[in-house]
Amino acid sequence: MNILVTGGAGYIGSHTVVELMNAGHNPIIADDLSNAHYSAVDRIGKITGKVPTFYKVNCACKAQLRHVFSQHKIDAVIHFAAFKAVGESVKKPLEYYRNNLDSTMTLLEVMEEFGCKKLVFSSSATVYGPNNPHPYKEEMPAIQSSSPYGWTKVMNERILTDYCTAHPDFSAVLLRYFNPIGAHESGLLGDDPNGIPNNLMPYIGRVAAGQLEKLTIFGGDYETPDGTCQRDYLHVVDLAVGHLKALEYAAEHNGVEAINLGTGNGISVLELVNAFQKVNGIKLPYVVGPRRDGDLPAFWADATKAKQLLGWEATHTVEDMCRSSWNFAKKGV
Numbered sequence: 001m002n003i004l005v006t007g008g009a010g011y012i013g014s015h016t017v018v019e020l021m022n023a024g025h026n027p028i029i030a031d032d033l034s035n036a037h038y039s040a041v042d043r044i045g046k047i048t049g050k051v052p053t054f055y056k057v058n059c060a061c062k063a064q065l066r067h068v069f070s071q072h073k074i075d076a077v078i079h080f081a082a083f084k085a086v087g088e089s090v091k092k093p094l095e096y097y098r099n100n101l102d103s104t105m106t107l108l109e110v111m112e113e114f115g116c117k118k119l120v121f122s123s124s125a126t127v128y129g130p131n132n133p134h135p136y137k138e139e140m141p142a143i144q145s146s147s148p149y150g151w152t153k154v155m156n157e158r159i160l161t162d163y164c165t166a167h168p169d170f171s172a173v174l175l176r177y178f179n180p181i182g183a184h185e186s187g188l189l190g191d192d193p194n195g196i197p198n199n200l201m202p203y204i205g206r207v208a209a210g211q212l213e214k215l216t217i218f219g220g221d222y223e224t225p226d227g228t229c230q231r232d233y234l235h236v237v238d239l240a241v242g243h244l245k246a247l248e249y250a251a252e253h254n255g256v257e258a259i260n261l262g263t264g265n266g267i268s269v270l271e272l273v274n275a276f277q278k279v280n281g282i283k284l285p286y287v288v289g290p291r292r293d294g295d296l297p298a299f300w301a302d303a304t305k306a307k308q309l310l311g312w313e314a315t316h317t318v319e320d321m322c323r324s325s326w327n328f329a330k331k332g333v
């Protein structure tokens with residue numbers, strides 16, 4: 001199938017493009033490179049033996065998207081392209097709402113124009129908000145968030161749900177990711193944010209590489225077994241494979257379906273730090289500091305639905321995640 005992958009040069013997008021190519025699909029990347037580098041496209045080529053088709057496109061620009069659809073018969077779309085920094089979204093709410101909502105609506109309009117009816121959407125566990133008990137299940141109300149970034153996921157899910165109601169022959173799979181970490185085994189693709197990382201694993205990678213002095217663990221007094229927050233960390237390659245399965249599901253079903261992609265296990269910050277040190281034989285300097293505003297103490301996925309509907313479950317261990325993250329970070333790419 002010809003699959004348009006918006007945001008395909010980014011962290012999760014690039015890993016997904018590799019899995020699509022390995023499965024014999026023809027991914028077409030549309031990315032404005034606002035938070036990604038073209039080098040990821042070249043690296044996909046090194047891994048797969050073929051450089052994927054790439055367009056420098058802002059998905060909120062209808063003319064640019066139309067051009068891509070006019071050049072290829074697009075069978076389905078995986079929509080990653082979005083701003084994704086939680087803290088930045090609090091400071092720049094309008095930019096986040098404008099970019100993340102406009103891009104989805106413009107994409108839907110252009111898909112409709114060209115008769116494309118299959119979409120996999122990049123959503124987040126953040127839509128479960130602060131009030132649901134974990135493990136999170138898809139039938140729980142997913143109508144809250146704690147940041148403008150998170151609200152754009154809630155709103156995009158709503159837009160896609162309403163669109164599917166109005167267009168019963170359309171298919172949208174809303175993939176709610178938990179905490180993706182890890183990197184491609186080649187060490188060529190991984191999470192390489194601009195500036196000082198906000199997320200835990202890229203921060204750990206920079207500390208381990210000596211580029212940052214030490215890790216601050218945000219809070220050691222939570223009501224969790226070791227006092228640090230627990231999350232459902234999953235390997236980015238497992239997540240990428242989940243997109244492939246979601247695509248196969250969308251090809252055969254109409255309507256909207258929200259599906260968690262997580263391992264179903266909670267891991268604490270301290271457990272992750274210890275696993276990283278052990279598996280890589282590295283001493284990681286860290287201190288336990290105050291809590292970070294907005295962090296929930298603990299959450300993880302109920303991953304049953306993904307297994308039942310998609311036949312997907314995570315296969316990589318925490319050790320795999322830590323090993324591959326360091327294999328990528330140590331190259332300093």
Ligand code: UFG
Pocket residue numbers: 084086124125126127150177178179198199200201203215216217218219229230231269292295
């Ligand atoms: N943490 C630290 N020190 C750091 C960075 C993070 O202790 O320097 C801790 C956080 O306090 C948290 C855990 O590591 O307990 C994970 O933090 P991340 O920033 O890596 O991830 P979050 O769980 O905060 O955020 C993730 C995604 C968001 C998504 C959110 C809710 O990055 O996109 O989950 O689903 F919105």
